[in-house]
Amino acid sequence: MAKYLLLKHYRGAPTPVNCVPMDKWTPEEVSAHIQYMRDFADRLEKTGEFVDGQALAPEGQWVRYDGEGRPPVTDGPFAETKDLIAGWMVIDVDSHERAVELAGELSAAPGAGGEPIHEWLELRPFLTEPPTITE
Amino acid sequence: MDEALLRSLTPSVLAILVRRGADFAAAEDAVQDALVEAVRGWPADPPRDPKGWLVTVAWRRFLDATRADAARRRREDLVEEEPAAGPATGVDDTLRLYFLCAHPSLTASSAVALTLRAVGGLTTRQIARAYLVPEATMAQRISRAKRTVSTVRFDQPGDVATVLRVLYLVFNEGYSGDVDLAAEAIRLTRQLAAAIDHPEVAGLLSLMLLHHARRASRTGPDGSLVPLAEQDRTRWDTEAIAEGVEILQAALARDRLGEFQAQAAVAALHADAPRAEETDWVQIVEWYDELVLLTDSPVVRLNRAVAVGEADGPRAGLAALAALDDSLPRHTAVAAYLHERDGDLVVAARLYAEAAHKASNLAERDHLTRQAARLNSRPDARLDAGKGPAC
Numbered sequence: 001m002a003k004y005l006l007l008k009h010y011r012g013a014p015t016p017v018n019c020v021p022m023d024k025w026t027p028e029e030v031s032a033h034i035q036y037m038r039d040f041a042d043r044l045e046k047t048g049e050f051v052d053g054q055a056l057a058p059e060g061q062w063v064r065y066d067g068e069g070r071p072p073v074t075d076g077p078f079a080e081t082k083d084l085i086a087g088w089m090v091i092d093v094d095s096h097e098r099a100v101e102l103a104g105e106l107s108a109a110p111g112a113g114g115e116p117i118h119e120w121l122e123l124r125p126f127l128t129e130p131p132t133i134t135e
Numbered sequence: 136m137d138e139a140l141l142r143s144l145t146p147s148v149l150a151i152l153v154r155r156g157a158d159f160a161a162a163e164d165a166v167q168d169a170l171v172e173a174v175r176g177w178p179a180d181p182p183r184d185p186k187g188w189l190v191t192v193a194w195r196r197f198l199d200a201t202r203a204d205a206a207r208r209r210r211e212d213l214v215e216e217e218p219a220a221g222p223a224t225g226v227d228d229t230l231r232l233y234f235l236c237a238h239p240s241l242t243a244s245s246a247v248a249l250t251l252r253a254v255g256g257l258t259t260r261q262i263a264r265a266y267l268v269p270e271a272t273m274a275q276r277i278s279r280a281k282r283t284v285s286t287v288r289f290d291q292p293g294d295v296a297t298v299l300r301v302l303y304l305v306f307n308e309g310y311s312g313d314v315d316l317a318a319e320a321i322r323l324t325r326q327l328a329a330a331i332d333h334p335e336v337a338g339l340l341s342l343m344l345l346h347h348a349r350r351a352s353r354t355g356p357d358g359s360l361v362p363l364a365e366q367d368r369t370r371w372d373t374e375a376i377a378e379g380v381e382i383l384q385a386a387l388a389r390d391r392l393g394e395f396q397a398q399a400a401v402a403a404l405h406a407d408a409p410r411a412e413e414t415d416w417v418q419i420v421e422w423y424d425e426l427v428l429l430t431d432s433p434v435v436r437l438n439r440a441v442a443v444g445e446a447d448g449p450r451a452g453l454a455a456l457a458a459l460d461d462s463l464p465r466h467t468a469v470a471a472y473l474h475e476r477d478g479d480l481v482v483a484a485r486l487y488a489e490a491a492h493k494a495s496n497l498a499e500r501d502h503l504t505r506q507a508a509r510l511n512s513r514p515d516a517r518l519d520a521g522k523g524p525a526c
Contacts, residue, residue: 023488023507030505035357055497 012083017118055087145256150228165197234293245280337386338396344379345402416446484510
């Protein structure tokens with residue numbers, strides 16, 4: 001088994017095929033999209049491949065240490081140009097092929113006009129624990 | 136086996152151990168062990184006196200643990216002085232436990248966790264699942280909390296307000312995992328109301344019951360949020376409403392108003408309306424005026440603006456809203472709603488989308504996105520489609 005992170009972006013991903021902002025869909029299309037995402041996670045739970053899924057607020061900032069006794073330096077909210085993560089799903093699957101297959105399914109979530117969004121998702125393998133048997 | 140009975144005995148059993156001289160942290164662990172043993176053994180062999188059984192087993196566990204301890208000698212002296220296991224006056228003991236677990240020296244999250252475990256009798260795993268954190272993290276949170284309160288003298292009087300805040304937090308968390316935190320909060324508040332005669336405890340219990348009564352109607356079959364005005368009121372739990380109203384009336388009659396009673400009064404007025412259009416908004420505004428006096432909270436003022444919008448029209452609501460800081464959570468959502476009621480659909484749609492962007496939870500975000508979509512998909516608004524930010 002191997003764990004993969006599926007990253008969904010608010011900004012920074014290549015433009016999807018069906019690119020209409022969500023508030024310009026019909027309410028039914030919004031509902032259909034949400035239902036699709038929910039069903040997807042439920043299905044992966046049943047197949048034993050779901051690990052975690054979380055959504056992130058679009059607001060955030062940079063923070064860094066600024067030396068002993070000083071408060072951390074903050075910068076932000078994020079500039080418009082920044083690559084911005086919207087949320088993630090972690091899956092635990094048998095193969096890279098399976099991870100790609102699932103990411104493709106998630107990207108097919110319906111958007112405006114009930115058509116798939118073809119949204120670009122970022123697929124990142126987790127670094128694993130070292131194996132017990134090495135030879 | 137009756138798990139509810141088992142859990143309801145938790146605080147008094149724990150209190151008996153503490154009164155016999157066990158320190159709080161060790162006693163709490165021992166009670167947890169006894170609960171686990173009860174869950175395992177009772178179905179096959181139910182005890183005649185469940186509480187007596189729990190006290191005996193927990194005390195034995197406590198002794199086993201302390202004997203294994205470095206402090207063996209000192210504790211054994213303690214054992215010899217052990218008072219006979221008499222019937223406990225459970226009420227005061229339970230109350231003291233509530234105060235201890237909600238002690239002001241604890242952070243809110245620690246107080247919540249400790250209350251659920253020591254008073255509620257939930258396991259660390261159940262609490263961890265309910266709050267979506269790893270079990271090890273929750274275990275640390277609880278043991279740190281126990282260390283923090285271990286220096287607190289068990290007989291110090293506590294402040295009811297701190298306990299109520301903790302219970303309110305538990306209730307507001309809703310439910311995830313296998314524990315229904317809202318129902319658990321009601322149970323604990325009910326138990327507290329039985330232990331102390333206080334109008335605000337009654338007020339909070341009433342508030343919880345009135346909100347809980349609407350739970351089935353608050354989400355659609357797809358999990359989406361259903362606003363109060365659109366809820367199917369036939370699905371409201373009339374029994375819970377009747378109980379909530381009765382408790383509230385008895386509390387209000389004592390003429391010691393507090394914020395929970397006032398909030399419950401608002402909830403009762405909603406519960407009282409057979410249809411949303413029949414809501415007595417004028418009275419609701421009056422209760423919000425009381426709440427502003429009691430709390431001076433900006434969140435209350437925001438809710439008041441909504442009520443004013445219903446009582447005196449959206450323009451009046453917008454005027455009330457204009458006096459408030461627009462960085463308040465939900466400020467934009469309220470503005471969107473009032474603009475829509477005022478007929479300014481273009482502004483409302485833009486504000487709904489903006490409010491969705493600022494929402495702090497998914498259910499609200501989805502709801503607000505749908506509201507924006509609803510306004511944007513009207514035939515005469517379609518002209519605008521395609522403008523605005525990228526997808």
